Amino acid sequence: MQCLPCGPSTNAPAAHAAARSVSRRRVVVKGVASATHDTDDTEEAPPRSMRTTCDLGAMSSKALLLVSKRKLIALSAFCLSLHSSRYFPALALGDTSVKIEDVTPKIFPSGPLFPTEKRIAELFETNTYSVVNIFDATLRPQLNVTGVVEIPEGNGSGVVWDDSGHIVTNYHVVGSALSKNPKPGDVVARVNILAAEGIQKNFEGKLVGADRAKDLAVLKVDAPTDLLKPINVGQSSALRVGQQCLAIGNPFGFDHTLTVGVISGLNRDIFSQAGVTIGGGIQTDAAINPGNSGGPLLDSKGHMIGINTAIFTQTGTSAGVGFAIPSSTVLKITPQLIQFGKVRRAGLNVDFAPDPIAYQLNVRNGALILKVPGGSAAAKAGLAPTGRGFAGNIVLGDIIIAVDGKPVKGKSDLLRVLDDYGVGDQVTLTIRRGSETLEATLPLEEANV
Numbered sequence: 001m002q003c004l005p006c007g008p009s010t011n012a013p014a015a016h017a018a019a020r021s022v023s024r025r026r027v028v029v030k031g032v033a034s035a036t037h038d039t040d041d042t043e044e045a046p047p048r049s050m051r052t053t054c055d056l057g058a059m060s061s062k063a064l065l066l067v068s069k070r071k072l073i074a075l076s077a078f079c080l081s082l083h084s085s086r087y088f089p090a091l092a093l094g095d096t097s098v099k100i101e102d103v104t105p106k107i108f109p110s111g112p113l114f115p116t117e118k119r120i121a122e123l124f125e126t127n128t129y130s131v132v133n134i135f136d137a138t139l140r141p142q143l144n145v146t147g148v149v150e151i152p153e154g155n156g157s158g159v160v161w162d163d164s165g166h167i168v169t170n171y172h173v174v175g176s177a178l179s180k181n182p183k184p185g186d187v188v189a190r191v192n193i194l195a196a197e198g199i200q201k202n203f204e205g206k207l208v209g210a211d212r213a214k215d216l217a218v219l220k221v222d223a224p225t226d227l228l229k230p231i232n233v234g235q236s237s238a239l240r241v242g243q244q245c246l247a248i249g250n251p252f253g254f255d256h257t258l259t260v261g262v263i264s265g266l267n268r269d270i271f272s273q274a275g276v277t278i279g280g281g282i283q284t285d286a287a288i289n290p291g292n293s294g295g296p297l298l299d300s301k302g303h304m305i306g307i308n309t310a311i312f313t314q315t316g317t318s319a320g321v322g323f324a325i326p327s328s329t330v331l332k333i334t335p336q337l338i339q340f341g342k343v344r345r346a347g348l349n350v351d352f353a354p355d356p357i358a359y360q361l362n363v364r365n366g367a368l369i370l371k372v373p374g375g376s377a378a379a380k381a382g383l384a385p386t387g388r389g390f391a392g393n394i395v396l397g398d399i400i401i402a403v404d405g406k407p408v409k410g411k412s413d414l415l416r417v418l419d420d421y422g423v424g425d426q427v428t429l430t431i432r433r434g435s436e437t438l439e440a441t442l443p444l445e446e447a448n449v
Contacts, residue, residue, distance in 0.1 A: 123246060123302045124258045129229040131295055132158045133192040133250045134169055134205065134219075138176045157249040157295030158191065158219070159231045159304065161334060167191055167205060167219040168334055169294035170309050171212050172273040174205075178217070182207050184341050191221050193228075194256060201227065209337030213345070214329055215272040215309055218337040231296055234303025236282065236326035239263055247286040247308055247322070249295030261286030269412075270310050270323045279416035281323045282306045288322030297324040306330070332419070346421045347447025350378045353386070355410040366399035366432060367414040381442040384433060401437075402430035418444065 113121065135155050158169035171178065177188035189205035205219035240263065247259045265283035272278055273293075284297065288308050297306040306324030336343045351371040353361070358368045372378050372385045386397035400408055404427055408414045421427065421444050428441045 119300075120246065120258075120260060123298065123300075124248065127231065127296070127298060127302055128248060128256045128258075129194050129196070130160045130231040131194075131248045131250075131256060132160065132167055133200070133255050134158045134167070134173055134294060135190045135192075136174050136176050137187055137189050137205075138180070155250070155253065156291055156293040157308075159294070159296050159307070160193075160228050161218070161338075162230050163225050163228045165221045165223050165228060166208065166334075166338055167221060168307065168330065169217055169219065170272075170274070170307065171210050171215045171217045172309075173294045174207075174210075174217055174219070175274060178207075178210055184208060189219060191219065192255070193221070193223055195227060200255065209341040209343075211333050211337060211343045212274050213276055213343070214278055214325065214333050215270075215274040215276060216307070216325065216330065216333050216337070218334060231304045232302060233327050233331060234299055234301065234305045236305045236328045239266060239282065239299075239305060239326075241265060244300045245284055245286055245305065246298045246300075247284070247288055247292060247295060248298070249288070249292035249308060251287075251289035251291040253291060257292075259287040264321070268323060270325065272310055277412065278309075278325060278329070279412070279419070280326050280329060281309075282326055284322050284324065285320045286322060287320075288324075292322075304330075329419070344423050345447040346418055346423045346425060346444035347415075348378050348383075348418075348442075349373060349376050349445050349448060350383065350385075352411040352414070355412060358410065361394065361396065363396070363399060365409060366401040367408055367411045368399050369397040372397075377442045377445050381429075381440045383429075383431070383440060396434075398431040398433050398438075400429050400431050403427055405430075418447075 112118070133155075134157060156170060156173035158167045158173070160166075161168045174189050182188055184207055186207050187204045188207045191203045191205040192200040193203065195201050201223070203221040203223050205221055208218040208220050210217040243263050245261055245263055247261070249257060251257055261284050263282060264285050267279070268281040268283045270278040270281035282297065282305065286297070288311050292308045293310075295308050296304040297308055299305050305327050307327075307330055308322065308324045310323045311321065333343055350369050350373070353363070353368040353370050361368065368386065369378075369383060370386050372383050384398045387395050389395050400414060402408055403414070403417050406417050408417060423444060423446045425444050426441060427444060428439055431438050431440060
């Protein structure tokens with residue numbers, strides 16, 4: 001039997017307890033940190049399996065503690081970022097040391113406009129109330145899938161002619177409704193008039209008269225007199241190439257738009273959307289787009305010198321070549337449309353050969369007469385038509401080469417010259433008959449259009 005270390009027998013139980021305590025402390029220290037391998041020589045080491053189990057348990061506890069700490073740190077950072085972005089958004093990416101005053105640039109007052117700018121702005125503010133927006137009654141704007149409003153081609157502009165409610169626009173602006181042969185007084189369009197408070201007021205546009213040959217039409221609205229601001233009409237005959245002009249209209253449905261340019265040319269032939277050729281047109285580089293048709297072309301004094309009617313383009317938008325019907329033509333056509341519902345156009349009431357056919361017949365200068373109706377003023381004056389000889393060959397009729405001394409190059413040129421006359425006016429025609437040059441005086445009759 002092995003005895004325990006010497007000592008009083010009464011302290012033996014205490015000695016055994018102390019030994020067990022020391023052994024437990026050493027096992028715990030070795031299992032957690034492996035910091036010491038010193039053991040009491042008098043004490044037996046724990047079994048290897050027990051040490052391994054203690055080591056793994058201690059390592060698992062350490063790893064779990066480390067993962068838990070990392071998760072706690074990440075969660076705290078996330079909560080802090082949410083808190084900061086909610087209550088201090090400027091501190092997320094900004095610099096707290098910067099003051100708002102330090103990064104705000106100096107603001108300069110606009111000051112008064114330059115004289116040229118002020119004049120243009122005043123012209124627009126004065127004349128914009130004389131421009132109306134016209135929608136063909138047979139067409140409606142449509143909302144496509146992208147949310148963009150598609151404006152029909154038949155929509156355009158117009159001008160207030162007088163305080164009786166007459167509105168002047170292009171024939172082709174309401175051409176779809178006119179193709180159904182409406183009667184005077186029928187509603188052919190909706191007319192939006194700009195009120196002083198900036199509100200568009202809608203009225204029914206009733207047909208008064210239309211002239212396809214000059215691409216002009218007159219409508220009438222039942223609007224209060226104080227809402228009607230008649231346009232001031234100027235003289236297109238005094239225009240010069242290079243002078244400034246302004247166009248007001250409703251391009252692409254954008255109401256009351258101003259563009260500025262210059263007069264680029266005069267006496268141009270306008271090929272209108274109504275399918276006719278209009279002589280004496282004004283050419284301008286002021287942007288004119290679909291929707292501008294029927295709107296006014298103004299001079300630098302704010303007087304209407306033309307009605308915008310066509311553009312030369314390959315894309316459908318302005319290419320810097322726009323055309324307007326001169327105010328001299330508008331002044332001649334509009335009063336007749338209001339009075340008679342149609343234009344009483346002066347003419348000779350004879351059939352002329354179209355210019356291409358005249359060229360084929362070797363007529364290079366003048367208007368060739370094909371037929372002369374019996375009983376007409378031309379027949380009474382002795383004008384000769386084109387016919388055939390005994391052998392079936394073509395015998396050319398009279399060729400008009402001048403009207404009151406104004407030279408005539410062809411049929412279209414003759415019609416342009418006769419536009420300056422009225423029904424009943426006496427004219428002297430210079431004609432070429434064969435190898436002879438003759439003169440004939442006769443009154444102009446109402447042309448059969």
